[in-house]
Amino acid sequence: MGFLVRLQDIDRRVLYLLLAVAVSFPFLFPAPVPDPAILPQTQSFFRTVEAVSADPVRRDKLVILSCNFSSSTSAESLTQTETVMRHLMKNKLKFAIFSFNDPQGRELGQLIANRLQDEYGYQYGRDYVNWGFRPPAAAVNTVKAMVRNIPEAIGTDANGTRLVEIPVMRNIRGANDLAAIIEITGSNSLPVWLQYLQRTGAGAEPIPTLYCPTAVMAPEAFPLLKSGQLQGMLTGLKGAIEYEALLNVRGFATRASASLSYSHFLILALIVLGNLGTFAARAQARRGGAR
């Protein structure tokens, strides 16, 4: 009984050590993990990108890949960026990296593009562009101005070249020339797109908007999926794992699946052990009182 009672108060250093082992062990000694179940929001994300690629009019338009995150959430956001960019490049879609929430976003988006561009024969300027970073407080005004004139609202790319001189921006004027908006974020930056750009195109349909938040932020977006304001969502690292399965690619997300599973199971096991300890302590107290 004494051992069980002690389970309710395990030293926190032991917990930290167990987590470190649970997270790092699968990377050092890869262990097989079952394929993940693909959730409806991930499937609809994938189908939206596929639909844009299959449409002869929309596939010539531009996808905004909004990288509004910093290195702090790179385990989730950078992995999402890689898997989504891979899909865009695989389907030969034109895209623009953009960031208005964190200056690191433009660098991190470019980092992934540099890593993947040779694999898919992509070339900066011809197939994609980096619009760079704009200050957060100017985001609303910039996005409002983008509705009618993107080259004027953004001005220059991350290298200082005027957008009108970049081949991929040829024929790209305003909201009507956007194929989709993909927001990858670790903060509350999605509303800017939904409020000021999504429904400003000439067509009756809104610009397809896809969302890649961190896992803790995902629950806030479920109402937006239900209302049709979002056409798909990748939930943190788990969403990236599902997306890699859909793309039939085994990248970092798939390798991290075991790590994610083990750390979650560790938390669940600790919760069970803690409660066992609490029950044992209560039983011991009752017996002590009865005597």
Next chain:
Amino acid sequence: MFRPVTGPTLWLYILGALAASGVIFFVLQAIPSRLRKPLVALITFVAGLYYATEFFWPVGADGANFLTPWIDPLAQMTQVLQAFALGLGVYSLASVHLRAVARQRSGWGFSVVLFAGLFAIALTGFLREYRPNRFNENVFNFFFVGGLQSLDATMFSIIAFYIVSAAYRAFRVRSIEATILLTSAFVVMLGQVALGQALTNNIPNQQFAANFRVENIANWILTRVNSPALLAVDFGLGIGGLATALRLWLSLERGSYFDKEL
């Protein structure tokens, strides 16, 4: 509305802008302090009024009204104003930490590290931007990818350790509410990972039986139980945000920053 200029005209424009800014600065300094607040309130009101009017004013066949052409230059102007805030932030940070170093206050070594980091990333960033070559690219990547990116990710990852400790201590069967919270958290966590989903992989993912798969139960909790509660919170936040925006626009806000003498 405005066309970009180059060469001597650009320098003329820059000098003109600097001169105009200087004049505005001295005029604002010369204004009696009792008039400064109404002036700031007036500028705030006019700035807000522009966007409200542009949004609500009927548009023509081209989807624009007489105010629409001003949106682009105003957006660029806002970006410039925000860039000033960055300079102000650096100035404020530097003044605090320079004082700490000069007076050798406790922990002044950290201030030195801050300056080293600030200058290293800024200098290498400028060099990469304006003198692009392989060496400058590698030096920048050394600081950005090897330093900042890794440190930032490490700092944030530490949260995982606190979450484990907090979950272990908080999720206890103490009351009915705590038990409901514990059970739903347990199911959602199981439904989030491949290994948890594998527990119910043998149940068909079609028709009625699909309701018993752990990922579907977790998704049901998130979409049918959690979402309505979040919508209610969001609605309250929206109303509060509207009220705050109106108070800011009409300069009715009170409290720190707003009641101070300008």
